[in-house]
Amino acid sequence: MAEAPQQSDESDLSTFENKTGLAEDMKFLASMPELCDVTFLVGDTREPVCAVKAVLAARSRVFHKMLYQAPSPQRKKEAPPKENKLRLFLKRSSEPLLNLQNAAQQRGFSQQLAPIQEPQSNQHHTLIIEEFEPDVFRQLIEYIHTGCVTLQPRTLLGVMNAADYYGLDELRRACAGFVQCCINVDTVCALLASAERYIQYKCTKSLVQKVLEFVDEHGNEVLNLGSFTLLPQHVVRLILARDELRADEFTKFQAALMWGKKYCDSNPNTPLKDVIGNFLEYIQFHKIPANVLMREVHPLGLVPYSIIMNALAYQADPTSVDPAKLSPNRVRRSGHGRSMSVQSSLDPYGSNTTLSSSGSSEMVSSEGGGIKHSSN
Template identity: 20%
Template sequence: MASEKVMTGDPIEFATGMKKLLNNKDHSDIKFLIGPNKKVVFAHRCILSARCTVFKAMFSDLSQKNGTADNSSFVLSDMNLDVFLAMLEFLYTNCITLTPKIAIEMLATSLEYGLDDMRKLCCEYLEENLGVQNACDCMQAAVTYGQEELKKSSLTFIEQHTDNVFKSKAFQELSEDALVEIMKSDKLQMDEADILRYIKEWAAVNSAVMKKAVSEVTKHVIQWVRLPILSPQEIEKLEKDNKKDHIIPVDLFSSAWKFHALNQPDPNNALAKKRAGTTPRDHHKNLS
C-alpha cells in the first residue's frame, strides 16, 4: 500500500493566482484606510489571519468588541501605501516585490508584524543591492533593527569603499551607534587624519540638527579615533585646534602622548593599531 506523500505543485502559478485577490473588492470582508489620505485597500480576513499573528489578534479583538469583523475598516494612518501593498503581496503569495525606495521600511514592517520570512527577504535584497549611496542607510537599519548579517555585509562594503561612502550624504545622517560600529573597524581604507576630518563634519551637521554641543554629539564616537597612530606633530596641532571646539577629550590626548613617550608596542591598546588605509608614519614600527 502506497504511503501518504504531499505532492507540490507549481508555486509560481499558485502565487500568480493568489495575487489576483490582492486589493480585490470581490469577496473581501475587511478594508484598510492607509496613510494620511486614507486610501482604501481591500483584503480577506481569513488569509491575513492565517498568515500573520498580528492581524489574527487584531481581528479577534474587533470580533470580541463588535461581535463580528466583517466589512469593518482599520485605519493605519502612519503606514505607507506602497509598503502596505507589498506586505499584502507577501501574505497572499509568499513573494514580495522590493524596490530601493521601500526595502528598508519593509524590513521595519516585517519586524513590527512578526513576519520573519519577509524579514529575511528584505535583508537579502538589501545585501544584494549595496552601493555607495545606500551603504550607510543599510548599516543604520542593521544597527537599529538588530540585523547582524546585514550589518556585516554593510560594514564590509563600507570598508571596501570607505572614501566614497564617507563622502555620501547618508554618512552625515548616521546615528551615533551606527557610526561607532564603523569606527571600530580595522579595515577602513582611509587614513586616521581624514577619518577624524569626516567625523568633525558629521558632528557639525548633527550638532545643528540636534541643537547640542559638538562635544556632546561626538562623545562616544570620538573614543574610537586612533590618535596614537598620528604623528606627534599632528597630535600637537589637534590639541591646539581642540581648544576651540573641545571635541577630543583630554584623556585621549594623554593616552596618545603616553604611547609616543614609551615608544614601544602596546597590544592592549586598541587605538594604537593601524587601519587598512593608514598612511605610513615613522613611528608605526612601534605599533602593536
C-alpha cells in the same frame, strides 16, 4: 471495420494567463477604500492602509488568525439556565405574533416576520499596526494582493521583517537574496539607519552583520559619504570604535567633524567641541602624521592640547608616552576581547535596545535603486 484512433483532446485546449492584468486589478482593489473591508492604521502617524480580509487570510495564516479567529479567552459562554429562560421568554412573546401571521395568511395575505438580525462577521474592521512603518506595511499589503512588489534598500529591512512576522516565506527569501546585491557604498548608510527601528527582529541581526562587514571593508569610502552624517550618534561611535574598520585615523576624525557640524546645524546651542568630544576616544591621533596634526587638526581647537602633544611625543619617541594616554578606550577594550556595547538612544518602543559588536555589529538604512519580486 477498424475504428479510427481517437484524437487527443489536448489539441482542443488552450490555457490563457493574464497575471499582469490580475495583479493590476488587485492593486486597484486594495487602493479603493470602498471596496475593502479592513483598514490598518499604521505607525506613529496612524496612516490608513486598506485591504481585503479574505485575500489577507488566504495568503497569511497570521492575518487569518488576526481577522477571523477571536481570542479564546474573550469568548464567554452563557450559563445554560439563563439561556433556557431567555428562549422560553422569546417563545412566549412570539406566540401572539405567530397567531396574527396565521390569521393574515388565512385571509389571503402573505406576511412574513423579519428574522432577528445576528452580528455580521463581514463588518469593516479597523486595526492599529505599530510594529512597522507605513511605507513598509503598504508594500507588504501590495505583495499580498498582487504577488508583486518592488524591493528597495530604503524599506528592505522593514519588508523582510514584516514578511517573516506574517509568515510570507517567499517574500522573506527574496529580500534576503536582494541584500546580497544591494549593499554598496550608496546604500550602506541607509541600511544602517533603518536597523534602528527593527533591531529587535531576528532578520535584522543577519543583515546588520553583512552591512557592518561591508563598512569594515570600505571604511574610507563610507566615512566620506554625505549620508554618514544622518546616522544616529551611537551608530557613528559603534563604527569608529571597530577594530576591523579599514580607515585611516585622519579620515575618522574628518568623519566625526562632518557629523558634528551637521548635528550642530540642527542643535545650534550645542558647542561643536562638546560634540566632537564624544568621538575622540575612538581616534588614534598618534597615527596621524605630525604635519597633518599641526596643519589640519590643531588649528580647529577641538582636540585638547594634551592629546596633540602626546601624539607628537609618541611619534618622536614611542617609549616616552604611556599607551593609556594615547587611546584609553582601546586599552580598556583590549582587556575584554573585541566586544563593545552601545546604548540605543532612539528606541521606538521605549525599551532599552542594545547594539553590540563582537567582531561585527548591527544597524541599517537605505536608498537607491530597487528590484521587483513576484510570486508565481
